[in-house]
Amino acid sequence: MVPSMGRRKDLRYRFSAFGESAVEWAIRLCGWSAILFVFAIFFFVFREGAPVLFGELDLTEFITSVNWRPDSTIRPQFGILALLAGTASVTALAMAVSVPAGFASAIFISEFCGPKAREALKIIIELLAAIPSVVWGFIGYMVLNPVIIWATGAPIGINILNGGIILALMSVPIIMSVGEDALKAVPDSYREAGLALGASRWQLTTRVLLPAARNGLLAAALLGVGRAVGETMAVLMATGHSVRIPHSVLDPVRTLTATIAAELGETVQGGTHYRVLFVIGSLLMIISLITNLTADLIVRGVKGRHGT
Amino acid sequence: MAAHVVFRNVTVKYGATTALDDISLEVPTHQIFGIIGPANSGKTTLLKCINRTIDFIPNVRITGEVTLDGEDVFRVKNVCDLRRRIGMVFPLPVGLPLSVYDNVAYAPRMAGMRDRAQLDELVERCLRQAALWDEVKDRLRLLGTKLSGGQQQRLTLARALSHRPEILCLNRFSIAVDPVTTSKIEDVLLELKREMTIVVVSNLVQQVHRLADRVAFLNSSRLIEVGPTDVLFSEHPAHQLTFDYVRGHFG
């Protein structure tokens, strides 16, 4: 036996055993409560919107009508088509800019630049990713607004163009970093094989690495889309307040997220408007779940394929 | 001091795979007991049953009885006390990310020992027993993970000895370690046999021949033969399979 482990140690053992099981119970409790919170969010948001979803809300009107008049005293209308168009247009513009640019930067950082520059760039990107969305909205509203008016002659500078640029700048860091991870995940043996065949770095990138990293890059783009769709404050401040289908990038629009942000404060708890906003929230949650799950599955597939 | 381990009709299954199939054997006291057999024959599982680290494997089903000194190991009140009666050395050397001193003092501290003088004496004794003292006596503050592979394996041995086990189990201890260290550890084992029971699992048949007094041969989860070393390694063991394995005809 270990020296001095006698019967009198029994008491101390019982104390420490008690203390230890107390700690383990605290750990289990935290584990279970965290799990509870995680699922609670999903269920609660769905539940608050559910009565109206299966009741007064006409689903066809909801999805196909552009008339969003929740406060009308005559006949409230809850068509979100214009809002969907708002979200879609801003996101599309943002992705059109940020995906190619983000990929290009990811390629540059991963394959073309030196190690010191890489470290510096990665830190800069990480810091840029940390900038809060209200600051981005502020930049769109105060800085980009007059620039757009001056550059395009439009009457107001808060519109799809403004929101799209701001969202693009916000999505670029995540596309860059996930894209760079995707390229890094391609095994070095591919690079060595390509170089041994005499390929230049550019040929190596376009012919070997990009196809191999295709899934990871797709996941990066998806995550960028997810971020853009879910963004609230920046689009609230940068895209304007006009609820209608846009006809040009200079038109102001309103997104789904901004609608919730702008209107939740004025609703009556339990009222129809209140519940419809929760339905929109559920829709946003589903979209983000789908994009995240798909991106996750795609990345998982990549890991399997390369055998890492 | 030394204990008597008995396996009685022990079957262990991981899910659908059988790791041990109806094993019955006795490990006598104060001897070196060797276990040989090809890969996946259940040798590691057997060791894990003795100190109940098999508990950490999910979906495991165990039937039969394993006793230590007559006491059923699966029914002890305090598993940690049980594990302190058994010392374990693994195939890959592991130095804990603590100083060499704290590595060896870890088990006694977890058992409640606090007195500095006692710990000092214990650390020195175990490091001497493990043939590592001379190399580290001036560098006890060195991080255990920074030692060489051979040193880390002897450090593991010192850790295993630090809680004064009745049985010392070594699971293929020499596969990742140089021949000089291997020979040092083998000498240590021959010394330690006077104080405790030693179980050596090895893929190196010659090593078991050198060390063991009694040998068990496992194949595909079954116990094929157990007996004195001379018998199993002779021209006429009880089973043809034993003869073939010892001569290297398979495995």
Next chain:
Amino acid sequence: MSAEAGRFAPGPIERRKRLVERAAYVCLLLTTAALILPLLGILAYVVVKAWPVLSWSFLVENPKNYMTAGGIWAPLVGTLDVVVLSLAIAAPIGVLAGVYLSEYARENWLTRLVNLAVVNLAGVPSIVHALFGVGVFVLMAGFGRSIAAASCTLAIMTLPVIITSTTEALAAVPFAFREACWNLGASRWQTIRTIVLPNAISGILTGVILQVSRAAGETAPILFTGALFYVAVTDSGVASFFPYGLRDPFMALSYHLFTISTQVTGASDALAYGTAVVLIALVLTVNLVSIVFRVRLRSRRKW
């Protein structure tokens, strides 16, 4: 010699390849620069426009005259209070939950589902957290619009990420260490307390610190759960550090930036830019701390 040089001299295909390579390099460099430099330029512009207003008194004075003058003390302290409280709730629960998921929970479909839920919750839009906060904390629990409700909402928002960074930090500690300790007679908790947690703490802290900056910058979750346009608050003395009670609504830096730029007329631009600068500085400082932590983690590896 010249025969050898002739053999390896670049032919036309090789020369074109090198040209394309050079062109690609330049294009990629320019794209990256085009993304980063304007951003740095914008940030510099913001600082310049804020310059007239940036001073110590800006930080410690309260807003005056319907937000058209004064400083940002009330919003600043509001943000600090609510962030500290939310992390005080989320960090212990999140870290222990991470310990549970990583070290205690059995590998089965439930655990996998929980991990999936946790990872995906991190991607939920922040306005959905606002909806949850309003429904549960403001209304159902009856906190009303208050520090309590907003802190709880922020805590739920940061919880999943803290859990994930904890499980990742714990997974980075090699399994062999745990096995070695178990075989020495250490219990699960003893092993975690003495070997696993101490070696994972840097990674865990990095994750928690990052959530501090996220909680300080988010506006949507506090929009309806407690942040208000204006709350009268004392300027000086010890009370000015804790001006808000748990049941009181409060001002917050992020929300203040939103209102002062979009809803206040007559305020000088500099005030709004000043608020933006303080918020950016706060967030960037916290993130820099976490980066320094991470670098320190990498260099002090014990194995």
